[in-house]
Amino acid sequence: MPWNYLPLSTTFEFKKFAVSSNSESCNEEARSLYIEGHSLYGIAFAMIICLMKHAPHRGGLGGASVAVFVDAKKGSCMQAQGYPRFPIRINKSQERSRGEADFEMSTVLWPGEHDTLMAFAQKIKRNERQKLINKLLSDRARKFVVDADLARHIRIMDTMLNIVLNYE
Secondary structure (H helix, E strand, O other), rough: OOOOOOOOOOOOOOOOOOOOOHHHHHHHHEEEEEHHOOOHHHHOOOOOHHHHHHOOOOOOOOOOOEEEEEEEEEEEEEEOOOOOOOOOOOOOOOOOOOOOOOOOOHHHHHHHHHHHHHHHHHOOOOHHHHHHHHHHHHHOOOOOOOOHHHHHHHHHHHHHHHHHHHHH
């Protein structure tokens, strides 16, 4: 359900379309898809795939992507979220069997991004979905840029792993 907002004096309104995420390469991809004429849901679908490729660390356990659609002319905003951030069974007072985890099995084995991806996939036409999948996943070079924070994390963890292995 959309909600209304009051723009601040510092609010900048884009005339047609704007994309914002924590990955500039995915933002550029989304802008290109807009120019190519893809639907908003198609662009959101592509952003999830792109962020899974470039920043696979950002979701976490039970995490999910959230798409926010803002209509500056109407002053309204709508959020689409395909998966809840916390599992329903987090309540500690709820009785459970001894072999049952605090978090439901799907939280660990089934990332939230998958459910969000499927929610957007159902809202776009089959031929658009197929074009987007082919474009985003058939990377001929088999190399792609990762976000700077993930690269930094890999570098730190790699160094720590080397120290531990050399110490033993």
